[in-house]
Amino acid sequence: MKFTAVVEKELRQLIRDPKTVFMVLLMPIILTILFGYGYGGRTSFPIAIVNMDQKTGGYTLSDQLRNMFDVKAYARTREEAVELVRKGRVYAAVVIPKGFTEDMIAGRMTSLEVIYDASEPVVAQSIMQMVGVIVLQFEIWASEKFKTFSISPLFYSVYGPGAERVENFLPVLMGTLLQLVPTSLISVSVCRERERGTFEQFAMTPASRFDIILGKLVAYFIATISDVFLTILIAMLLFGVQFRGGMLDLMLLSSIFLVCSLSMGLLISVLSKNQLQAYQASIFAFIPSMLFSGMFTPVNLLSDVAKIIGHSLPLYYYLDAFKAIAFKGMNLQLLTYDLEVILIFTIIFSILSMDLLRMRVE
Amino acid sequence: MIAIEARGLTKKFGNFTAVDNLNLTVEAGLAFGLLGPNGAGKTTTIRMITGLIKPTAGTVKVYGHDVSSERSKVIEKIGYMPQKFGLYEDLTVEENMVLFGRLYGLSKSDSLQRSRELMEFLDLKEFRNRLAGKLSGGTKQRLALAVALIHDPLLLILDEPTAGVDPPIRRQFWEIFRDLNRKGKTILLTTHYMDEAENCDKLALMSSGRIIAEGSPSEVKRKAFGGDIVEIVLSKPINIDLQGVKVMEAGDGRMKLLVDDYSARVSQIIARFGPDLRDIRPVHVSLEEAFIKLMRG
Ligand SMILES: Nc1ncnc2c1ncn2[C@@H]1O[C@H](COP(=O)(O)OP(=O)(O)O)[C@@H](O)[C@H]1O
Ligand SMILES: [Mg+2]
Numbered sequence: 116m117k118f119t120a121v122v123e124k125e126l127r128q129l130i131r132d133p134k135t136v137f138m139v140l141l142m143p144i145i146l147t148i149l150f151g152y153g154y155g156g157r158t159s160f161p162i163a164i165v166n167m168d169q170k171t172g173g174y175t176l177s178d179q180l181r182n183m184f185d186v187k188a189y190a191r192t193r194e195e196a197v198e199l200v201r202k203g204r205v206y207a208a209v210v211i212p213k214g215f216t217e218d219m220i221a222g223r224m225t226s227l228e229v230i231y232d233a234s235e236p237v238v239a240q241s242i243m244q245m246v247g248v249i250v251l252q253f254e255i256w257a258s259e260k261f262k263t264f265s266i267s268p269l270f271y272s273v274y275g276p277g278a279e280r281v282e283n284f285l286p287v288l289m290g291t292l293l294q295l296v297p298t299s300l301i302s303v304s305v306c307r308e309r310e311r312g313t314f315e316q317f318a319m320t321p322a323s324r325f326d327i328i329l330g331k332l333v334a335y336f337i338a339t340i341s342d343v344f345l346t347i348l349i350a351m352l353l354f355g356v357q358f359r360g361g362m363l364d365l366m367l368l369s370s371i372f373l374v375c376s377l378s379m380g381l382l383i384s385v386l387s388k389n390q391l392q393a394y395q396a397s398i399f400a401f402i403p404s405m406l407f408s409g410m411f412t413p414v415n416l417l418s419d420v421a422k423i424i425g426h427s428l429p430l431y432y433y434l435d436a437f438k439a440i441a442f443k444g445m446n447l448q449l450l451t452y453d454l455e456v457i458l459i460f461t462i463i464f465s466i467l468s469m470d471l472l473r474m475r476v477e
Numbered sequence: 478m479i480a481i482e483a484r485g486l487t488k489k490f491g492n493f494t495a496v497d498n499l500n501l502t503v504e505a506g507l508a509f510g511l512l513g514p515n516g517a518g519k520t521t522t523i524r525m526i527t528g529l530i531k532p533t534a535g536t537v538k539v540y541g542h543d544v545s546s547e548r549s550k551v552i553e554k555i556g557y558m559p560q561k562f563g564l565y566e567d568l569t570v571e572e573n574m575v576l577f578g579r580l581y582g583l584s585k586s587d588s589l590q591r592s593r594e595l596m597e598f599l600d601l602k603e604f605r606n607r608l609a610g611k612l613s614g615g616t617k618q619r620l621a622l623a624v625a626l627i628h629d630p631l632l633l634i635l636d637e638p639t640a641g642v643d644p645p646i647r648r649q650f651w652e653i654f655r656d657l658n659r660k661g662k663t664i665l666l667t668t669h670y671m672d673e674a675e676n677c678d679k680l681a682l683m684s685s686g687r688i689i690a691e692g693s694p695s696e697v698k699r700k701a702f703g704g705d706i707v708e709i710v711l712s713k714p715i716n717i718d719l720q721g722v723k724v725m726e727a728g729d730g731r732m733k734l735l736v737d738d739y740s741a742r743v744s745q746i747i748a749r750f751g752p753d754l755r756d757i758r759p760v761h762v763s764l765e766e767a768f769i770k771l772m773r774g
Pocket of ligand 1: 490493495513514515516517518519520521522
């Protein structure tokens with residue numbers, strides 16, 4: 116099991132290289148979060164108010180909310196408010212219940228519902244805090260004027276358009292994460308060893324080139340697939356993206372495509388003279404995949420030529436299957452065609468690269 | 478025992494012949510030096526011996542095993558230190574050693590054990606957790622030597638092990654080499670430092686892909702000049718007509734003689750000139766002078 120020594124070595128080198136750590140581990144996560152938040156921070160928070168009380172208490176509270184928030188809409192019903200949040204018109208809606216004023220005067224405990232967009236977790240956090248402050252101020256004001264009064268806020272989460280943004284962005288991210296990142300990582304790493312002469316020391320040991328290649332494959336597989344897992348987790352937990360298909364199917368499909376990309380990276384490495392060439396070739400191989408495999412433009416909107424190019428690239432089949440599982444709820448057994456094509460690509464890349472790979476530099 | 482036997486070894490790069498029909502025999506247990514200027518073909522020769530490149534013609538045997546057909550047996554025997562540092566700069570000293578130990582089939586713990594021993598032997602302990610890329614030249618070379626020794630090979634092939642290393646550290650290296658020789662290991666090393674080559678048991682002088690002289694340092698020098706050089710001082714000019722003795726330079730009384738074998742002729746010379754001989758001493762020739770003489774033919 117000499118390759119396990121190589122796996123360890125590769126992972127060690129990986130985490131010691133800040134550029135790679137950024138590219139492999141952080142970039143996808145940062146991108147997901149950026150996309151989820153619709154790029155960038157917020158200074159004002161648009162909210163909606165549903166005032167079912169329509170009396171002094173309700174009006175006073177509304178006034179106070181207006182001081183702190185950008186109140187964009189007034190809804191009549193709770194359902195209307197939920198819809199506003201879901202569509203992304205506002206980040207939250209505050210529902211002042213019927214009988215709010217009576218409760219206040221009588222000093223009865225009452226509740227205040229806050230419907231918030233859970234796909235904007237940072238915004239939601241701020242809104243909750245601000246509502247907390249307003250409620251406290253209101254309680255003090257009311258308790259001085261009438262009797263001791265307390266309001267308990269109820270928070271209700273709705274997934275707004277952040278989820279949809281992430282959902283739309285996910286295929287782009289997966290494509291980058293599972294093709295560009297692994298092909299460039301492995302091809303650059305092989306070329307680096309060749310350039311620095313480290314393969315020569317390797318070639319003097321009884322370890323075969325399969326140990327080295329397998330070691331690299333396994334290491335980059337581990338790094339990339341854990342990233343895929345993290346990204347999917349973030350999409351689900353932070354932004355409430357709903358995957359209709361099975362997580363296991365999604366991971367399995369991604370794993371198979373990842374092996375395909377890694378073998379493509381190997382092929383690139385044997386065809387490139389140096390690290391720079393390997394990196395450029397990885398990007399170059401990614402461009403048509405990106406343009407014609409349905410990452411940005413849906414495949415059915417492409418010209419015939421573009422369609423043909425798209426279909427001759429493995430990413431197309433991966434994205435096709437990914438979308439089918441993630442958003443249409445299909446399972447992997449129904450997608451054998453996509454899987455077969457990806458496997459064929461993998462076999463071709465592997466055979467070619469194994470055959471061409473020479474560790475000994477002439 | 479013969480550690481390395483190369484016959485008719487030739488390497489061509491296109492039209493250019495880097496190594497030309499080279500024959501080389503290295504006996505086991507010696508420090509054998511391959512000496513020559515840059516571009517002489519030393520590295521190319523070594524890479525053919527290790528099997529890293531295939532010869533255009535010729536064969537190499539290492540401890541009786543043919544390099545091209547029995548490479549796995551040959552690899553076990555050889556510890557190789559390339560001219561260019563070939564370890565991982567982003568791994569520590571210990572990590573590099575353990576990695577290569579494991580690639581030689583040692584278990585993780587055995588490899589660690591062996592690394593510790595070698596770090597002790599080569600004074601690397603204090604650098605254990607230092608990244609290889611952060612080491613000084615001499616320490617880097619020691620690490621490369623440690624990795625070459627990790628599987629306890631019989632034959633060490635070291636390509637310019639002391640290049641760019643300060644003379645005191647170079648001496649330290651030679652102490653290590655001698656220590657390894659005493660442990661029964663054979664060392665084949667290349668160098669372009671002529672003074673360093675004096676330390677070798679045997680030398681092969683290379684130029685333009687060929688061996689132009691071979692033997693112990695003193696044999697090589699004798700070959701270069703066709704004998705030993707002796708300086709004598711006579712009280713009066715005397716004609717010299719001794720067998721095996723030629724005059725190289727003659728001044729007023731002070732002469733340089735070329736003697737076919739100094740130790741054999743010294744008594745004859747003393748007997749011939751008797752009291753007219755004021756002084757006689759062998760002249761020290763450097764390998765460099767010998768090399769230049771050999772190059773001029
Ligand atoms: N891969 C190669 N392709 C072409 N020429 C080479 C190659 N390797 C070495 N040479 C040439 O062969 C000659 C001998 O090189 P080398 O064996 O490295 O010499 P040394 O180690 O004695 O300095 C040099 O002229 C060098 O340029
Ligand atoms: Mg050299």
